[in-house]
Amino acid sequence: MSTINTEYLEKDISVLERAYTLIKTVPEGSLDYEMYRNSLVKGFEMTLEQSGKLLKKRLLPYFSSKKAVDALNFKDLFREAAKHSLLFPHSQLLKKNKFSPSI
Numbered sequence: 001m002s003t004i005n006t007e008y009l010e011k012d013i014s015v016l017e018r019a020y021t022l023i024k025t026v027p028e029g030s031l032d033y034e035m036y037r038n039s040l041v042k043g044f045e046m047t048l049e050q051s052g053k054l055l056k057k058r059l060l061p062y063f064s065s066k067k068a069v070d071a072l073n074f075k076d077l078f079r080e081a082a083k084h085s086l087l088f089p090h091s092q093l094l095k096k097n098k099f100s101p102s103i
Contacts, residue, residue, distance in 0.1 A: 004057050009050045016043035055081045 023036035055077055056069050062084050063069045072080060081087050 004054055006054065009047065009054060012043060012047040012050055016040065016047055019043055052077055055086065058086050059084070 019036050019039040023033060023040060026032040026036065052074060056072075059069050059072075059077070059080055060066060062080070078087070
């Protein structure tokens with residue numbers, strides 16, 4: 001399986017973590033609080049979008065074509081990734097049916 005560049009995802013996560021740290025330092029309702037809150041929402045959206053794009057790349061070997069992967073909706077994308085142990089690669093929970101994703 002080829003290497004996937006996670007540089008942008010790592011950056012998105014760092015920004016998200018920083019915004020979360022900063023929002024806890026300002027009073028709720030202040031302009032700074034709203035600015036950090038907006039940054040958190042946007043950062044979460046970007047992280048989720050980037051995760052979906054990377055998962056599509058990782059799922060390609062499990063499907064007959066790129067078109068089949070592209071046809072997956074967002075929930076199914078994460079379902080398929082969990083099914084193939086891409087979300088929890090070192091965990092045996094999925095194989096023992098102790099974890100049942102309800103996405």
